[in-house]
Amino acid sequence: MGEFSKKTLDMLRQPLENEKVTISRVHSTVTYPAKFIFLAAMNPCPCGYLGSDRHYCTCTEKQIKSYKTRISGPILDRMDILLTLNPVILNKPTLSDTSDTVRKRIEQARELQYLRYGKEQCNGSASMEELSTSISSTQLDTLQAISIKLGLSNRVQMKILRLARTISDLAAEKNITDEALEEAMSLRKITTHLTFTKIPSMIGESCISNKRITNNMPRKAREKSKSNIYHIIWRGANKQDIFHDDEDRIKFQDTLEKYHTKANITIYCWCLMSNHIHLLIKEGKEDIFLTMKRIGVSYALYFNGKYYTIGHLFQDRFRSEKVETDSYLLTVTRYIHQNPTKAGMVQKPEEWQWSSCRGYYGQASRNRKMLHTRYVLKLFSNGLQTARKRFKEYNEKTNNDQCLEEPTQIKRRLNDHDAKTAIQKILGDISIPQVKSLPRETRLPLLQKIKKTKGISQRQAARILGISANLIFKA
Incomplete structure (x- = not known):
């Protein structure tokens, strides 16, 4: 998909949205039906190795940015599922349903949808009014709150609801379940976003720097346990x-x-x-x-x-x-x-x-x-x-066990439970998770009081509050 020009890809916006293609010429305009399933794939970067555990990415930041930005936001909004796929281990046995089993499950889900809408209509074209009878107000509030924070468009929210409805149908559930809504939202996540200005990756920004080969190796693949x-x-x-x-x-x-x-x-x-x-x-x-x-x-x-x-x-x-x-x-x-x-x-x-x-x-x-x-x-x-x-x-035997974590020197300070209690007294009616969202002029005096509290280290306070340690240091 990334090999096509942005102009060519944006021409898909109308048929993906309206299921029609309109061709205009000097003397006439013709509209054709264009109902289709759109499947696309692309590499994470021009060389194909961005984020790989086994190969180094040779692309520059400019090349990666140019490659990614060919896919516009409106095109992404019109896709139901966005996934990052990891390499498959071919010799590893997998547990999956047969084609016949999947076909039967899809046919049963289709029948449920036909009965629900009273006609041969699938969830992909369902309206908000038709979906609202299957979702609770709590689920809608959760989706709306997260959508506001993440800046999701109304179109994307509808995609998530329709996908959640379909997942519930495949499980033969009458209403949209919390699990289905969670899964639908997770199916719109990709490891490295397609429309960013600064390239993040699973192995750190060093993967696109000139020093990556000498100083920053990609993280090791997870070792397989013989005992599982x-x-x-x-x-x-x-x-x-x-x-x-x-x-x-x-x-x-x-x-x-x-x-x-x-x-x-x-x-x-x-x-x-x-x-x-x-x-x-x-x-x-x-x-x-x-x-x-x-x-x-x-x-x-x-x-x-x-x-x-x-x-x-x-x-x-x-x-x-x-x-x-x-x-x-x-x-x-x-x-x-x-x-x-x-x-x-x-x-x-x-x-x-x-x-x-x-x-x-x-x-x-x-x-x-x-x-x-x-x-x-x-x-x-x-x-x-x-x-x-x-x-x-x-x-309960005294020991010096060190498993996975590096040894740390234990300091005589307040434990996190007592520290959290002391911090909450300073905050008053403000809850701990809200501190990071407070205006600077409101947050600064609170951080100064917390910083002076005996038995609470500055890093401990930053960890409990969920903010950068620099904010505590500078307070």
């Missing part, structure tokens, strides 16, 4: 908090449980801290990257809708390490459970209710059904009570 078990750490962007209250943590745990069932993953351990997440997971019926992407999109949609924020919630892609032996599985489990105690947030691991520790101890806890304790406990004893007793002794 991974220790995963997911941080908030700029190390900002991704959980502001218990409702946020409950939502994430519920999201995790939902995809535990959908993706058939095995969850051995978890811990939700304020600004990062620890998970010990065995890959299910799809690549772990896809499962984590679904979880991230689902939670980010909830978070941005609740706090009226935009932009990335999580910092880049999640970090992971292979867990291929039973001994290291136990080490990672203990490391994850002791995270809150080493951070000074609680005295004992089971006191932190947002981890899987209570489930291993046989105590009541949320989302216990998704926790798989059997394998770990059997490494201690075949008897359940004996295994739990021995596991608790091991789990």
Whole structure:
């Protein structure tokens, strides 16, 4: 698609919108029907290697910008789905439905649409009035809030609603589900946007600098675990908090449980801290990257809708390490459970209710059904009570475990929970997520008071508030 001129591509705007082509000449004007499915593909840059893990991009910033801007905003608005595709591993077995199964599902979805509209009409041409009976006011408010923040046009919002309606039809749902709306919004995302002025990429702006070959190598491809078990750490962007209250943590745990069932993953351990997440997971019926992407999109949609924020919630892609032996599985489990105690947030691991520790101890806890304790406990004893007793002794043993993260020097400061409480007292009626959106003259005196608070470091305050550390330094 990027090889055509911008003028040629913009000529598609009318047939994509009206399903008609009008040809005007001196003596007459003729209109032809033009109802078609439009599929297009293009490279990320002229050489094709922008963002690649295996090759270097040889294009200049000017070349990439010129190539990308051939696709205008109005053309993008008329597309239902925008995706960035990653290279396929040909020798890796994939789980997919047969053509017959997909055909039957599409035929059933078509029948639902014909019954809904009372004629042979599909969701692609449905009006807002026809779609409004299938979507709740809460879903509309969420979509509108995010659309305002992201600057989405009315046309794009309609595309998202129609796509969400179609996804729900394929699942034989009567109304548009939250999952369908989340998926529809995620299907309009691309890794590097087509109409930007400054080129971002998954491997950093250095990929288009002259120094990229010597100083900035592309990130390594994720190593595959022989056991399919991974220790995963997911941080908030700029190390900002991704959980502001218990409702946020409950939502994430519920999201995790939902995809535990959908993706058939095995969850051995978890811990939700304020600004990062620890998970010990065995890959299910799809690549772990896809499962984590679904979880991230689902939670980010909830978070941005609740706090009226935009932009990335999580910092880049999640970090992971292979867990291929039973001994290291136990080490990672203990490391994850002791995270809150080493951070000074609680005295004992089971006191932190947002981890899987209570489930291993046989105590009541949320989302216990998704926790798989059997394998770990059997490494201690075949008897359940004996295994739990021995596991608790091991789990609370003093250690210097360092898993995935680099060692950090622990300073005697307020923990994030107490620091957040102190900051909220200073803010008064202003909620923490709103600070980044305050006018400078309102925000500055608040930051000055927070900066002088004993026991709170400037970087810690910046992380909790979700703002740049420079704003705290300069206050």
